[in-house]
Amino acid sequence: MVKSWATSPETLGVDLHIDVGGAGLRSGLMDALREAVRTGRLAPGARLPSSRTLAADLGIARNTVADAYAELVAEGWLTARQGSGTRVAQRSRARQDRGHAPRPTARRKPAYNLMAGSPDLASFPRAEWLKAARHALTEAPHEAFGIGDPRGRIELRTALADYLARARGVYASPDRIVVCSGFLHGLMLMASVLRARRVREVAVESYGLDFHRKALTDAGLRTPPLALDERGTRTEELGELKGAGAVLMTPAHQFPIGLPLPPDRRAAAVDWARATGGLIVEDDYDGEFRYDRQPVGALQGLDPEHVVYLGTASKALAPGLRLGWMVLPARLVEEVERAKSAANGDWACGALDQLTLARFISSGAYDRHVRTMRLRYRRRRDQLVAALAERAPDVRVSGIAAGLHALLELPPGTERSVVQGAAWQSLALEGLSHFRHPQLPPDRDALVVGYGTPPDSGWAGALDALMRVLP
The missing domain is CATH 3.90.1150.10 (Aspartate Aminotransferase, domain 1)
Structure with missing residues (x-):
């Protein structure tokens, strides 16, 4: 029986899937290699296994592979040079098989x-981050390399609790914090929890990010808009949205209008949440960057039991870190933890990245x-x-x-x-x-x-x- 996987050191560590079919082994192998090159699965310049290795991997005679290679070289699909092995030929667009459409041309990146x-990604603090990463790797306990707590590493949750209380006025303790893979992940978790709590509507600001609204609607939640005027979001109108069980807001600096939520409207939002049992989901996306006056503290400090605080390293450091955090009312911690445990593993936060950020914060490098x-x-x-x-x-x-x-x-x-x-x-x-x-x-x-x-x-x-x- 002919095998369909070729794995050898000579394939540069990449499994080569060859589905050999057809009337004969040689023609079947040639057809499979042509198809792999034609579709781009084998890129120009890619090195193929030697005829001996491929024959052994596929369980066929070496001469069969050698003959197939020689004919494909003659046809221009492959090249063979002494000391370089057999490789996929460099083929121009004009020589591509006419039965397949050319790959789309990439859009030019704006200047x-x-x-x-x-943020300015070129300003990422590489040296300080590397220093923190080395410390984190050296000091990491063995259990850090296991599955771990779905809430996140205790070292990071402790560092965040101290920092958020000091810098943003957040009432935080490590047991109320859940680490997530950025703001969107946290919002998706909250949407899942709200839906399970039979919430049907989450009010949103009349201007905001469309993919935040989509995260809510994908969870089956309606997103009625909350009016906005020259003083910011009209939170006093929350009571008129009879179906809303939560509201998503950017109170420190409304995105994209750029207004801070005035004190009376902050109070109105908290009063609504207390009176109705609703939740305020606070996006504190750039609360650390204020220029002309003292920073506006987080809304969460007014009522930690009715505000879910979401923060992230995306603006202060880089979005590619995929690190965010949720500071939760006590009654929601277990529900969010269950939602995170049940979610797709692709959203998991790497333990070493968490330990690095914990060290970066606690050493003062973040400040x-x-x-x-x-x-x-x-x-x-x-x-x-x-x-x-x-x-x-x-x-x-x-x-x-x-x-x-x-x-x-x-x-x-x-x-x-x-x-x-x-x-x-x-x-x-x-x-x-x-x-x-x-x-x-x-x-x-x-x-x-x-x-x-x-x-x-x-x-x-x-x-x-x-x-x-x-x-």
């Missing part, structure tokens, strides 16, 4: 990026990095405001007291053309309409400009490109 939602980046982002914000005053004085900028983005108000009816013009300038940019709740009609034209995203080397060019497209 400049002012999309909101990402130092945040302070450094706060100064850098404030400088960029000031440069953006100065450039607008000089080159686009009719464009009003707002939402700049905190965060990594600014809102640029545009004349009515111009948002779409400006965004299209930015694309022509190879500038990635989003209009405010992209974030509007789908149930609401258009009410304003604006740009959401993420000034944290470009590296230092690209900031001046991105800013100049923005000035060129503004009306």
